[in-house]
Amino acid sequence: MTLLDHLARAVAATPDKPAVHATRAENGTVRTLSYAELDRLSSEAACGLRRLGVTPGKVVSFQLPNWWEFTVLHLACLKAAAVSNPLMTIFRERELRFMLGHARSRVLITASSFRGHDHRALAHAVRDAVPTLAHVRIAGAAGTEGFDSLLGATDGADRRPDSDDVIQLLYTSGTTGEPKGVMHTSNTMLSNLVPFAARLGLGAGDVIHMPSPLAHQLGFMYGVVLPVMLGATSVLQDVFAPDTMAAQIRETGATFTMGATPFLNDLAEHVGGSGAGTSTLCVFVSAGAPIPPALVARARAALGCAVISAWGMSENGAVTTTCPDDSEARITGTDGTALDGMEVRIVDARGAALPADSEGRLQVRGCSNFAGYLGRPDLDNTDTEGWFDTGDLARMDAAGYIRICGRSKDIIIRGGENIPVVEVESLIFRHPAVAEVAVVGYPDPRLGERACAVVRLRAGATLDFAGLRAHLEAQRMARHYMPERLPILDELPRTPSGKVQKFRLRALLAEAPVS
């Protein structure tokens, strides 16, 4: 099956039911689309994309906040047999030029502005730099460049992709110096969502609130695809603020939500503090970053709902989750057990499986593992037996419950958002004053981690934080990747073979906070 089969079923059963309920924080407008409207608008947008020369297999990029156009576009891409390429709104020219160039995108759909940034100007700069990019369309704008110019007509040429066709291309922060284009098919996505919904008891009656960006795999799979698969209602929040989230949950009767730890932390604090209940909410799934046991306990008490921890990646969706009727110890202290269709195991450095309760590399295998990295099969850590090496370190108990205890890959997770360390280091290294640089994470109570650039300067050179910032801004790097501290050392700690010992830098930062 593909999502279009689920859409057709929902349209036939409940044409007037709200499918998408989306708010724009900038002007407070709300747009609700019924299943019949979602079907019509996505057929019109598919026709509009075809008018722009989008043929089957072509990539359509969209850098959009959590707006209704997002869900319409994904369904339109399916109907045009094209590939959806969601892009985070935090990406700037450097990231977009790479991604759209690499994907050979034909169309870019964006906002005119979002959170004070001029996305129209950004899209035009990217169009001028990417040869395949023929068209830009702007959500919320009028005229020929407006998103609405894609709508208004159908041509009866809608298709249905094969369930093994690539339908989504999502760039994930590189550990290798450049972003990797993760490819998914209808089968790899739906084979995750079916057991996920079954385990958590989700169905057409649910109202799914999504505060996480839809351009993350978390937001995309559980905020765009899951609601349509279930014939449920999605509630999209474009700018996260805990008071607005609580109000939206109350107003829409939301029953389910999902986000990284800061969302859980902030909502629990707000509801606990204000006493304003979110009584319809049954489940909050936390995933994407380490989940402290004390937070799970506190949030359950504050929200009065099940708090489910999950582990997953863009490459395979939520692979493990806890179960609503698990013991207290498992709910607060583990990242859960594999969903049906997926296996997990812990191996040593040589790839040999380890006994229960030992720490090692986490590997996963099964039907929701991705279809490879676009153009870079060499980067795919899936072995010939189908085991994908995740780059995370974990322990697994005898019953199959895992706990993430670290990472072997070099990324920093700041509030659920990954920072590609190798990319940022190479940008900093371009500064003439820098002889050596290592970007490492340091703990933060709310965001989990923040990034710090530890630098050794060239003899006689100087660099301050403002200088580093200006240097990185000039390279049009996403602001979110910006390191927040800049200690200068005379020497970086090294192994005898010359490798920078990041664990020693982290310990140094934790012990003696340097500015």
Ligand code: ADP
């Ligand atoms: P997403 O789009 O869901 O954020 P990414 O592929 O960007 O996924 O990031 C995946 C990484 O996030 C994992 O490899 C892991 O390092 C981290 N992560 C996800 N879930 C957890 C968890 N429950 N505990 C600790 N780290 C996690």
